[in-house]
Amino acid sequence: xxxxxxxxxxxxxxxxxxxxxxxxxxxxxxxxxxxxxxxxxxxxxxxxxxxxxxxxxxxxxxxxxxxxxxxxxxxxxxxxxxxxxxxxxxxxxxxxxxxxxxxxxxxxxxxxxxxxxxxxxxxxxxxxxxxxxxxxxxxxxxxxxxxxxxxxxxxxxxxxxxxxxxxxxxxxxxxxxxxxxxxxxxxxxxxxxxxxxxxxxxxxxxxxxxxxxxxxxxxxxxxxxxxxxxxxxxxxxxxxxxxxxxxxxxxxxxxxxxxxxxxxxxxxxxxxxxxxxxxxxxxxxxxxxxxxxxxxxxxxxxxxxxxxxxxxxxxxxxxxxxxxxxxxxxxxxxxxxxxxxxxxxxxxxxxxxxxxxxxxxxxxxxxxxxxxxxxxxxxxxxxxxxxxxxxxxxxxxxxxxxxxxxxxxxxxxxxxxxxxxxxxxxxxxxxxxxxxxxxxxxxxxxxxxxxxxxxxxxxxxxxxxxxxxxxxxxxxxxxxxxxxxxxxxxxxxxxxxxxxxxxxxxxxxxxxxxxxxxxxxxxxxxxxxxxxxxxxxxxxxxxxxxxxxxxxxxxxxxxxxxxxxxxxxxxxxxxxxxxxxxxxxxxxxxxxxxxxxxxxxxxxxxxxxxxxxxxxxxxxxxxxxxxxxxxxxxxxxxxxxxxxxxxxxxxxxxxxxxxxxxxxxxxxxxxxxxxxxxxxxxxxxxxxxxxxxxxxxxxxxxxxxxxxxxxxxxxxxxxxxxxxxxxxxxxxxxxxxxxxxxxxxxxxxxxxxxxxxxxxxxxxxxxxxxxxxxxxxxxxxxxxxxxxxxxxxxxxxxxxxxxxxxxxxxxxxxxxxxxxxxxxxxxxxxxxxxxxxxxxxxxxxxxxxxxxxxxxxxxxxxxxxxxxxxxxxxxxxxxxxxxxxxxxxxxxxxxxxx
Numbered sequence: 001x002x003x004x005x006x007x008x009x010x011x012x013x014x015x016x017x018x019x020x021x022x023x024x025x026x027x028x029x030x031x032x033x034x035x036x037x038x039x040x041x042x043x044x045x046x047x048x049x050x051x052x053x054x055x056x057x058x059x060x061x062x063x064x065x066x067x068x069x070x071x072x073x074x075x076x077x078x079x080x081x082x083x084x085x086x087x088x089x090x091x092x093x094x095x096x097x098x099x100x101x102x103x104x105x106x107x108x109x110x111x112x113x114x115x116x117x118x119x120x121x122x123x124x125x126x127x128x129x130x131x132x133x134x135x136x137x138x139x140x141x142x143x144x145x146x147x148x149x150x151x152x153x154x155x156x157x158x159x160x161x162x163x164x165x166x167x168x169x170x171x172x173x174x175x176x177x178x179x180x181x182x183x184x185x186x187x188x189x190x191x192x193x194x195x196x197x198x199x200x201x202x203x204x205x206x207x208x209x210x211x212x213x214x215x216x217x218x219x220x221x222x223x224x225x226x227x228x229x230x231x232x233x234x235x236x237x238x239x240x241x242x243x244x245x246x247x248x249x250x251x252x253x254x255x256x257x258x259x260x261x262x263x264x265x266x267x268x269x270x271x272x273x274x275x276x277x278x279x280x281x282x283x284x285x286x287x288x289x290x291x292x293x294x295x296x297x298x299x300x301x302x303x304x305x306x307x308x309x310x311x312x313x314x315x316x317x318x319x320x321x322x323x324x325x326x327x328x329x330x331x332x333x334x335x336x337x338x339x340x341x342x343x344x345x346x347x348x349x350x351x352x353x354x355x356x357x358x359x360x361x362x363x364x365x366x367x368x369x370x371x372x373x374x375x376x377x378x379x380x381x382x383x384x385x386x387x388x389x390x391x392x393x394x395x396x397x398x399x400x401x402x403x404x405x406x407x408x409x410x411x412x413x414x415x416x417x418x419x420x421x422x423x424x425x426x427x428x429x430x431x432x433x434x435x436x437x438x439x440x441x442x443x444x445x446x447x448x449x450x451x452x453x454x455x456x457x458x459x460x461x462x463x464x465x466x467x468x469x470x471x472x473x474x475x476x477x478x479x480x481x482x483x484x485x486x487x488x489x490x491x492x493x494x495x496x497x498x499x500x501x502x503x504x505x506x507x508x509x510x511x512x513x514x515x516x517x518x519x520x521x522x523x524x525x526x527x528x529x530x531x532x533x534x535x536x537x538x539x540x541x542x543x544x545x546x547x548x549x550x551x552x553x554x555x556x557x558x559x560x561x562x563x564x565x566x567x568x569x570x571x572x573x574x575x576x577x578x579x580x581x582x583x584x585x586x587x588x589x590x591x592x593x594x595x596x597x598x599x600x601x602x603x604x605x606x607x608x609x610x611x612x613x614x615x616x617x618x619x620x621x622x623x624x625x626x627x628x629x630x631x632x633x634x635x636x637x638x639x640x641x642x643x644x645x646x647x648x649x650x651x652x653x654x655x656x657x658x659x660x661x662x663x664x665x666x667x668x669x670x671x672x673x674x675x676x677x678x679x680x681x682x683x684x685x686x687x688x689x690x691x692x693x694x695x696x697x698x699x700x701x702x703x704x705x706x707x708x709x710x711x712x713x714x715x716x717x718x719x720x721x722x723x724x725x726x727x728x729x730x731x732x733x734x735x736x737x738x739x740x741x742x743x744x745x746x747x748x749x750x751x752x753x754x755x756x757x758x759x760x761x762x763x764x765x766x767x768x769x770x771x772x773x774x775x776x777x778x779x780x781x782x783x784x785x786x787x788x789x790x791x792x793x794x795x796x797x798x799x800x801x802x803x804x805x806x807x808x809x810x811x812x813x814x815x816x817x818x819x820x821x822x823x824x825x826x827x828x829x830x831x832x833x834x835x836x837x838x839x840x841x842x843x844x845x846x847x848x849x850x851x852x853x854x855x856x857x858x859x860x861x862x863x864x865x866x867x868x869x870x871x872x873x874x875x876x877x878x879x880x881x882x883x884x885x886x887x888x889x890x891x892x893x894x895x896x897x898x
Contacts, residue, residue, distance in 0.1 A: 022174045023520070026166055029181040030159045037097055037128040052128060053083050053095055055184035060084065060126075062176050063162055066091060081110030085120055092120035097128040099158075101135055108143045108150060117148040127158040133532035136412055160527065206273040207264065207331075213299045216282035217541075218261025218335070227255075227403065230394065231263050237392045238373070239272045244366045245374045247337075247382045250396030255431045256377040257282075257335050259396065264333070275373060276328035277303060284336025285498055285549060289358045290316055290861075300327060315857060317357050324364060329372050332365065337378035339497075351383035354632060354684070356860045356868050359384055366390065398429030407431060408449065411438035415447040423449050426457075426469075432553055433470050436538065440477035467555070474559045477538075485529050487512035489538060490564035493557045494573060494597055498540070498549035501526060510572035511564065565605035574598045578614065592624065592633050599637065603644045611641075612668060622676055629824035629862040631683045638676035642693075645670040671701055678712050682719060683825055685865040690716055707736030711747055714754045719866055723758040730755035746787045749778040753790045760801055772798055786826055789817045796833055800840050811837040828855050828867045835874055839881045848878060 037052070053071055061069045068088040072079040085092035094107045104125050111117050135152040144150050166177055237243045248256045264278070279299050281292050293316035297309050307326050309319040320327075340355050353359040365372045366388060376382060385391040399407060404424025405417055411434070413420060427433040437453075445452040456476045457469070478486060491507040492499070504526055505519075530550055533539035540551045552560065564570045577598035595618050602611040615621065615637075625634030674693055681690035694716065697709045710732040717725035733751035752775045759768035772794040779791035795810040811834050818830035831851045838848035852875050859867035 022171070022178055023167055026174070026178055026181060027163060027520070029178075029185050030163060033181075033185055034129060034159050055180075056093075056095055056126065057084050058180050058184070059162070059177070060093065062173070062180060063165055064091070080114045080116070081107050082116060082120070082123070087119070090119070090121040092116070092123055094123070094125045095128065096125065099127045099129060099131050101132075101139060104135065104156065105139065105143045108140065108148065112144065112147055122155070123148065123150060124155050124157055127156065129158070130160070130531065131156050131158045133534055138412070160524070163524070207268045207271060207278065210275065210277050211299075211303060212278040212280075213295075214280045215295055216280065216285045216335070218257050218265070218280070226262070226267070227259060227396075230259060230396070231267055233394060234263060235270045239270075239274075241274055241371060242390050243373060243392060244371065244390035245362070245376070245385055245388070245392070247385060247391070247393045248375070248377045248396060249379065249381055249393065254396040254398065256396055260333065260335065260375065260377055274329070274371070275331045278331045278333065280333040280335070282335040283339050284551075287336075287339045287497070289340070289355050289361075293317060293320065293357070293361065296320075296332075300330070303328060317361060317860070320361065321364060324368055324370065327370060329370050332372060332374040334374065334376040337376045337382065338380050341378060341380045341382070351378075351381040353384055354863055356863060356865060360860075399424065399431060399434070400429060401425045404429045404434055407434045408438055411435055412446060413438050413441060413449050415449050419448070419450040423453050426453060427473075428466050428469075430466065430470070432555065433466075433473060436470075436473050436477050439538070440473065440480055442480075470555060471559060474556070478560075478563070482529070483512060484525065485533055486560075486563075488526065488529055488533060489552060489556065489560040490567075490570075491573065492539060492550060492552040493560035493564055494577070494601060495551065496557075496597065497593075498551040500549050501530075504530075504550065507573050507576055510576055511567075511570075561601065561604065565601060570601070570605065571607075574601050574610075577601075578618070592619070592628070592630060595619065596633060596637060600640055603640060615641075615668075623822060625680070626823040626825070629858060629864075631680050631825075632863055635677065635680035635684055635686070638673050638680060641673040642670065642677045645673055671697065671705060675708055675712065679715075682712070682715055684863060685719070687716060687720060704736060707733050707747060707751075710736060711751050711754075714751060718754055718758065723761045726758035727755055727762075730758070745778055745781055746784055749775055749782060749787050749790050752778065753794060756794055757797070760797060765798075765801060768801075769798060785817060785820045786823050789814060789821060789826070789830060792817065793830060793833055796837055800837060808837070808841070808843070824858070824862070825864055825867070828858060828864060831855050832867070832870055832874060835878070839874070839878050842881065845878075849875075852878060 033052075033055075053073070057069055057071055061067055066086045066089060069084055069086040069091075072082050072085045072092070081094060082092045083095045096103055096107070107125060108123065111120075111123055117123065135156060137152050140150055140152055166174060169177070234246065234248075237246050248260060250256050277299070279296055281295065283292070286292070294311075297311070297316060297319065300307070301309065305326060305328060307323045309323060311319055314322065340353055340358055341351050353362075362374060362384070365374050366385070381393070385393070398404075401421040401424045404427070405420035408420045408423060413423075423437065424434060427437060437449075437456075440456070441449065441452050445455075456473060481489075487508050488504065490511055491504050494507065495503075501523065505522055508526065509522070530539055530541065534541045534550075538552060538556050540553065541548055551557075564573065577594040595614055599611050599614050602608075602614070619625065619637065620627075622634065622638075625631065625637065674697055678690050678693045678697070681687070681693065690712070694709060694713060697712075698706075701709060710729045714726045714729035714733060717723070717729055730751040734748055734755075752771050756768050756771035756775060759765075759771055772791075775794050776791040779788050782788055792810050792814045796814055799810065814830050815834045818827045818834075821827045821830065832855055835848045835851040835855070838844060838851070852871050855867055856871035856875065858864070859871060
């Protein structure tokens with residue numbers, strides 16, 4: 001190659017590198033600007049539009065080649081309908097953070113009413129955040145008529161349109177664009193809003209005058225249909241100052257979030273003043289309760305209150321409990337509560353909170369003298385609010401035919417109203433089904449919805465169950481999707497919680513090889529297609545601190561997950577979950593979540609061997625749940641396995657799965673996985689569910705393995721306070737162990753320890769002493785620390801009960817051994833026992849208090865309800881013991897059983 005040719009290639013290469021670097025920096029700064037706008041609007045800071053106009057004027061002059069573009073508000077304050085205009089080219093812009101169709105219609109009507117369309121022939125609406133995937137051209141034409149030509153596909157723009165134009169510019173022009181961005185954004189000239197603001201001070205609506213924090217976005221689109229009767233009922237409850245909690249429940253897709261958002265943002269004029277702030281949180285977007293409480297504290301901290309929350313020494317819930325009496329009353333909006341509720345409808349606990357911290361906080365809100373109001377949405381009834389004075393509940397049924405017909409019309413379905421009514425009635429007024437129907441309607445059938453309904457379902461009869469109707473509709477609609485859109489929905493279907501764009505970028509190329517390899521092109525493609533899917537209702541977009549996250553409706557998730565598992569890209573996507581979990585950007589879940597999702601997908605796809613491999617190698621045969629203190633995740637895993645194996649008995653017949661040898665051999669069959677489900681049900685306090693599964697085990701099991709059933713029965717009886725039942729079941733366990741069989745020595749020791757504690761509770765000290773001796777005999781043959789510690793714990797218990805506490809050698813040994821235990825719940829019990837010993841002996845007060853705090857915090861965080869109660873009781877006993885003189889006849893040293 002000639003030197004001149006090499007030089008030319010080098011210059012071209014350098015130009016390409018410079019070009020790529022400039023584009024990357026432009027993308028970064030514009031992305032930062034959009035994020036800033038979203039944060040501002042979420043906090044109610046509406047003047048971000050005005051604050052952005054100077055920056056956008058300079059940017060648009062360069063990007064759209066409009067050197068004469070000016071700020072029209074300088075010509076006339078509060079210029080009607082428009083913000084920027086260029087008389088030389090006849091182009092004008094409206095700048096807004098509101099991407100709704102109604103906002104655009106209002107802008108165009110104002111322009112026409114003031115005759116500005118004659119001065120500016122081209123009107124563009126720039127959306128500061130992101131425009132919707134589609135807008136109704138028909139609705140716009142009704143406003144514009146023949147006076148103004150406004151094309152929704154060209155005249156509604158956002159930052160992505162600028163990003164598409166910039167790569168076409170030469171290097172110098174790209175640099176000028178970048179300089180404008182740096183000048184305005186890197187130096188912070190675009191106004192950064194305060195955390196809390198007051199809106200529309202001249203309004204008569206009190207909600208617009210109080211500080212607000214919308215941490216996530218509600219479903220608030222142009223197709224929302226008002227439910228006047230429901231809204232009136234909510235207003236009545238709101239205005240009743242004795243109302244402390246309102247729950248809005250209903251099936252997925254019924255419009256709970258949309259109702260809540262529209263009511264409080266746009267239809268709140270009838271609400272009477274009673275609160276000093278508004279705070280909205282979506283647990284569907286982030287289900288970490290501590291994150292929610294911390295964000296709430298940050299919001300409260302910005303109000304004019306004299307409170308130091310002391311988060312350096314107190315947990316969020318402790319801080320709120322301590323200072324709640326000083327806080328102003330707040331309107332608390334909690335969306336998506338179902339992710340933190342018990343969802344097994346057969347049990348008594350159906351609908352109850354599975355997070356003790358959340359339960360404690362909401363009970364404080366409801367019962368406290370400060371009259372807060374909590375409004376929540378959920379797919380399940382909130383049973384913790386049952387029978388509580390001042391709580392109300394509204395169940396959203398599906399839309400009636402008229403409301404459903406209006407939804408169809410708002411989504412572009414035309415034709416006779418009677419036909420839309422008929423479609424709505426056939427689809428049972430389900431909002432999601434109606435939106436999918438509208439999205440699947442070909443252009444040539446827009447005026448003939450009934451004909452399309454017949455094309456999809458054939459003979460129209462109501463004997464089909466609703467889910468069958470919906471899946472059939474999804475079958476039809478999925479055929480209208482592009483391969484890219486289908487791959488995106490399949491990727492979202494792998495996950496239970498919303499995921500960021502970076503996760504989608506990681507998963508989608510493994511499903512579909514046709515995606516562009518270039519990162520920026522891939523990101524732009526995904527962003528565009530996600531916008532389109534969101535507008536149809538199949539995908540859901542939400543905003544979080546780190547950026548937008550995406551998910552799909554649970555029904556849509558089930559449908560597209562099945563499609564994914566039936567194609568070649570499914571296994572590759574699952575491999576990402578198991579091999580690169582840290583790159584997936586999960587929020588509000590444990591670090592085992594990707595592996596749980598992978599197992600779930602494999603089981604539904606019928607790959608039992610791969611699911612077993614994850615169980616053995618990654619979940620350590622269940623040890624990962626015990627060591628990590630993750631009973632909820634353990635219950636979820638074993639329930640899933642037990643259900644799949646029970647429904648498909650042939651599942652495990654492909655191979656004999658065994659672990660270990662001899663007496664320690666474990667058969668990985670339905671009995672094994674059902675035992676795991678029982679154990680975690682008991683730890684979580686789901687005793688009704690545990691008892692149901694135990695009855696099945698008793699009917700279907702025989703031989704030595706029944707000893708495991710008896711041991712679980714003893715544990716269940718212990719937590720129910722049936723100590724006689726504990727003794728009976730423990731004796732059956734030990735008798736079965738003595739008869740031989742594949743039952744470990746550890747189970748024998750555990751059975752004796754349970755019987756020992758039951759004997760103490762029944763006051764049978766001599767019998768308890770015999771059990772303690774039996775425990776020590778077995779413990780000498782046990783290698784696991786979970787077994788060896790039982791003998792020491794029994795000695796400490798006996799010393800406390802007989803008031804022969806000794807020199808504390810055994811208690812110190814228990815405390816030391818607890819550090820090596822892999823089962824967190826047993827470690828918690830050991831710490832409680834040592835704390836009890838400290839209290840009885842009036843040992844180091846700080847150490848006992850520290851142990852109790854550790855147990856309480858862990859039990860609350862990990863959902864061990866029995867340890868939460870035990871720690872709270874001992875904390876109260878602790879204060880009593882150390883504050884009471886030893887001479888007092890009621891002192892713990894003189895009356896241990898107190």
